[in-house]
Amino acid sequence: MVLARWGLVPFFAKSLADFKGFSTFNARAEGITTAATWRGPVKSRRCLVPVDGFYEWKALDDSRKPKKQPFAISLKTDEPMAFAGLWDAWKEPKLKGESLHTADTWLQSFSIITTEANEIMANIHTRMPVILRQRDWAEWLDRDLEKSPPIHLLRPYDSDEMQLAPCNPMVGNVKNNGAEMLECPAPDTPPLNSA
DNA sequence: CCAGACGTTGTT
């Protein structure tokens, strides 16, 4: 198990600056074998991403202004789960004349794969991460290049085994972290200054 | 041929 940067940087990127603003947090399962950024990784650099759960926002369109309610999503068993992921390795291209003996530092990065929402997720969103069952982990990680990638595993998880709970809107700000993100404040509490 | 892209989600 390794730590890696979320947001896959393809091996062919010329510089990290060029890649700034490019969204590779998610890889759509549809077309994943042909997309330039994903086809190499899906062939030979598949990984699992362990998580306790994840958040997704539901757009509430019952008011003029679009508002969002975040939900925390997990397995009913509260066990951790494994997202299907892809990884790559990138290093700054060597300039001409640059010593071949300078230390290479490789950036390890990954993306998670998304698929269409299952029934329970469709209540709040159109997409969801691909979650793999333990019995499928070995097949997903198999590095035998003679075999074609097991893309049949890239489908929505069983709704009956998942649970959603409204959670703390503070989670919408990336600076906020911690268990209290899972706690939903009393619903429909008007803002104190709304009088 | 060379230059430029190479990706996703959501929202209207």
Added chain:
DNA sequence: GTCTGG
């Protein structure tokens, strides 16, 4: 690195 668009 490899494909697409001009």
Added chain:
DNA sequence: CCAGACGTTGTT
């Protein structure tokens, strides 16, 4: 994705 910025001159 959501939150937060969105600007200039001059000074250190």
Added chain:
DNA sequence: GTCTGG
């Protein structure tokens, strides 16, 4: 409204 940063 739209872009940037986290």
